[in-house]
Amino acid sequence: MRPWLKIFLIGLALWVATVLVTMWTDNSNLVPTVVLLGSFLVPVTFVVWAYGHARGEEVTVELMFKAFVVGGILGVLGASVLESYLRPSLVMFVGVGLIEEGVKLGALMLLTRGLKHRSVRDGLVLGATVGFGFAAFESAGYAFNAMFTSEGLSLAQMVETEILRGILAPVGHGLWTAIAGGVLFAAGGRLTGKVILTYLGVSLLHALWDSMNGLAIAITLLLTGQPWQFQLIRIGKVPDVTDTQVHVFTALNWGGLVVISAAALLWLRAISRSAR
Numbered sequence: 378m379r380p381w382l383k384i385f386l387i388g389l390a391l392w393v394a395t396v397l398v399t400m401w402t403d404n405s406n407l408v409p410t411v412v413l414l415g416s417f418l419v420p421v422t423f424v425v426w427a428y429g430h431a432r433g434e435e436v437t438v439e440l441m442f443k444a445f446v447v448g449g450i451l452g453v454l455g456a457s458v459l460e461s462y463l464r465p466s467l468v469m470f471v472g473v474g475l476i477e478e479g480v481k482l483g484a485l486m487l488l489t490r491g492l493k494h495r496s497v498r499d500g501l502v503l504g505a506t507v508g509f510g511f512a513a514f515e516s517a518g519y520a521f522n523a524m525f526t527s528e529g530l531s532l533a534q535m536v537e538t539e540i541l542r543g544i545l546a547p548v549g550h551g552l553w554t555a556i557a558g559g560v561l562f563a564a565g566g567r568l569t570g571k572v573i574l575t576y577l578g579v580s581l582l583h584a585l586w587d588s589m590n591g592l593a594i595a596i597t598l599l600l601t602g603q604p605w606q607f608q609l610i611r612i613g614k615v616p617d618v619t620d621t622q623v624h625v626f627t628a629l630n631w632g633g634l635v636v637i638s639a640a641a642l643l644w645l646r647a648i649s650r651s652a653r
Contacts, residue, residue, distance in 0.1 A: 446510060
């Protein structure tokens with residue numbers, strides 16, 4: 378059995394067992410274990426898979442560990458500080474995309490500044506590692522927050538959050554930073570015009586991903602909105618929605634995420650092919 382698959386299956390079994398025991402015993406001491414296992418399982422699995430595809434001699438286990446842990450934490454801390462200056466607006470998601478992709482790229486450059494040889498494949502692997510590290514620590518925060526509801530602690534809501542973020546993790550932060558890392562290493566680790574354009578491109582994908590829920594709502598209203606709904610919106614009230622609008626919103630939201638993910642995967646594939 379491949380190492381990454383073994384890690385995933387063992388980790389998944391431990392996570393499921395921990396969730397079941399926590400539900401059975403109501404032992405709150407197990408909550409951190411549920412959060413950490415659920416948040417780190419998919420990112421760690423993909424990092425191990427990526428390491429199996431590394432070719433450079435300088436891409437060691439130690440460097441991968443630093444990229445995942447140090448790069449991930451630096452990215453989360455940097456994003457938290459800079460995003461505290463953002464204010465709710467139509468362009469907020471653009472700012473979030475620029476900040477988070479910027480701090481991840483900066484962390485990658487910092488951690489790999491001493492490498493003597495840089496290949497595109499190494500950049501893809503190390504970029505993905507930093508991105509998945511960011512995703513793991515960010516998901517742990519989201520899972521912890523999801524546990525607190527107006528009705529008290531909710532283990533079910535926390536588990537649902539971890540499952541959803543785990544499913545989407547492979548086409549999120551790890552993918553975007555892998556693209557930026559591959560182009561960065563192709564440029565010898567320097568901030569060239571192509572690297573900056575790539576950074577702006579992945580930031581746009583990130584912004585579209587984060588704003589897809591709002592975009593889907595807006596497009597649904599434009600396509601199927603009723604006059605009485607727009608009247609309620611004008612006076613600041615949230616209107617009820619029809620069954621048709623629910624289906625249209627769901628299709629637009631998930632369809633948009635699929636299109637964004639497909640674009641990023643095709644971009645990654647093109648970079649990988651150029652490395653050959």
